[in-house]
Amino acid sequence: MTDTSWAPNLVAQTGPKYLSLVRALREGVRRGDLAPGTRLPTVRNLAWKLGVTPGTVARAYQIATQEGLLEAAVGRGTFVSTQSRRLGPTEPLYRHPLTDPNDDDGVVDLRSPQLPDVGQVAALAQAMAEAAGEIGRQYLEYPGLRRDRYCREAALDWFEGYSIAGQIDADDLVLTHGGQNGINIVMQCCLRGDRPVVFCEELAYPGFRHAARLNRAEVVPIALDAEGMVPEALEAACRRHGGQMVCITPDAQNPTTARMSNARRHAIAEVARRHDLQIIEDDCYTAPVSGLDSLRVIAPERAWHVTSLSKTISAGMRFGIVVAPEGMGEAGRLTAQHAFFGLPRPVTDIITRLFRSGEAMRLRHAAQEVMSRRLQMVVQAFGDQDIGWQPGLSFIWLRLPTGWRGSTFARVAEAEGVLLRSADEYVLQDGHAPNAVRIAMAGGVPEERFQRAISRLVRILEKPPLDLPV
Known part of the structure; x- marks a missing residue:
């Protein structure tokens, strides 16, 4: 059993620091930089090295422990789980990848709603041109x-x-x-x-x-x-x-x-x-x-x-x-x-x-119609899953079935080319995150591609990931 002075560089990372630290822990285990059994720095020491609060490090350690990446031993410290193993750079989390190797769609981002273009570009261009023609001393x-x-x-x-x-x-x-x-x-x-x-x-x-x-x-x-x-x-x-x-x-x-x-x-x-x-x-x-x-x-x-x-x-x-x-x-x-x-x-x-001109209200209703169609597609796809939704709203709340954690599901979905938000991103400091994820409607993505991303999530729910405690 060895100690480590491991301290990742989070300067270039975006989003909450505790999630950036969780991602760094995952990558460290994946690459083999953090071998099974390695004792990690204490919360206070790592917080000092990274220039963050101890609460940020504690929360990241908690999430990584829930995912099975780390183990906490009372009075001894936090260790890389002996059940974790190094994954090669191309080794999948699933024995049978859900994506088609010939499907070159790229990543589908369902973290925040993406607006469809229902005429906004043309309306904004016209309004800009009209405004430009009336520029004065003001x-x-x-x-x-x-x-x-x-x-x-x-x-x-x-x-x-x-x-x-x-x-x-x-x-x-x-x-x-x-x-x-x-x-x-x-x-x-x-x-x-x-x-x-x-x-x-x-x-x-x-x-x-x-x-x-x-x-x-x-x-x-x-x-x-x-x-x-x-x-x-x-x-x-x-x-x-x-x-x-x-x-x-x-x-x-x-x-x-x-x-x-x-x-x-x-x-x-x-x-x-x-x-x-x-x-x-x-x-x-x-x-x-x-x-x-x-x-x-x-x-x-x-x-x-x-x-x-x-x-x-x-x-x-x-x-x-x-x-x-x-x-x-x-x-x-x-x-x-x-x-x-x-x-x-x-x-x-x-x-x-x-x-x-009335364009604002027309565009608003047109965008909501597109999002409503996407929403109905998602609701039907998830069938009897436990979801929260409202007609016309541009996101759903998926409460995960027994065996899944929100952060684990989000990580597996990301590996399969679909980005979404885990409940961890919404809980306040030291709060308890339920096993749930938020899925936003991507109005700017072609409908067929959006539907394939949702189908991918449905299939992920049915297949637990390889060697990742859920």
Whole structure:
């Protein structure tokens, strides 16, 4: 049994550091750099070498242990599992690869929804050409705190058919560089103190915790059930931790697809009122109109409704909308002004034309139709598997059958040319990840290729991987 001073280089890696470290551990075992029985550095020593927190290393060790790559011995340390073996660079994880060796499709990325082109390219090109023909002195000036009002007035059309429509006006809106930037702006506007507390769903969109970290906040997870965040759990957390803000996705919980009833939404709002919490309502995954009340309608004095065009029209335009609480629009716009001086004039000109012409809503509905067809294809393919989904939503939540772990399934799928997200990417620090994965609709991939990728995942479920404990 030998010790190692192993310390991978994570500088070039993208995504969460703990997942990068898990990938490095897998590669180290695969290449033989980490032989069976090798004792790994302690959590603190490796964290110091890599310049990350001990929690990052501990979480990576935990996932690798669950996968069977590592073994933990109480009082002795963490070791490369003696059941692990070195795999050659071309040796498959399966005895019988699922892919056709003549199928040169490349990798199919199902980690995030990919928009189909239902006319966006042509519409954007036309709007850009029209905007270019009207360039004037306004392009030489800063956007200014109120100079985007023409775009905010046009953006009100985006809420047509939703309960929030008719309850807001242009003064309530803050324009941002997409939904993630919107979340960050709200936290900058509302959080106070050296270590504010933010409450999030125990399985949550990672952008919540990234924004919280940028704003010095501690993130506290709140339990979920079939309807999303549990009000009693939020109440208990408020009594224990205090807290200034709660982040919720009531219409299409990411990643579980849960939808809150009106009764649950009112219960959450009442807890927020009792403990003076600001609410971030994430509506970036816009599903078809549900008929349910927005939290911004239920609690207009404290709810910040965040949405964007990224999942329906264009992710590249980086256009988001925050509906501020009553009387807080000016404060939100001032925060955005301090952060980036407002959206660029070309962006607001182009998007305004899409809103005013009706193209934005037409493109939105057309994209949702394509995604809905893909969704039905996936639901039918998985048959009696335990999946969470909503009509019109661009992802599903697959709860894996007994024997699989989310991280293992994602790794095997990646080896077969399909990328998806394990539950590990959504759990908060030190939280428990269920055995599940999120699969997004790839609207930009040809339908036949998308269908083959889904069929590949279905077949993977039926065949456990070679020499990988599941």
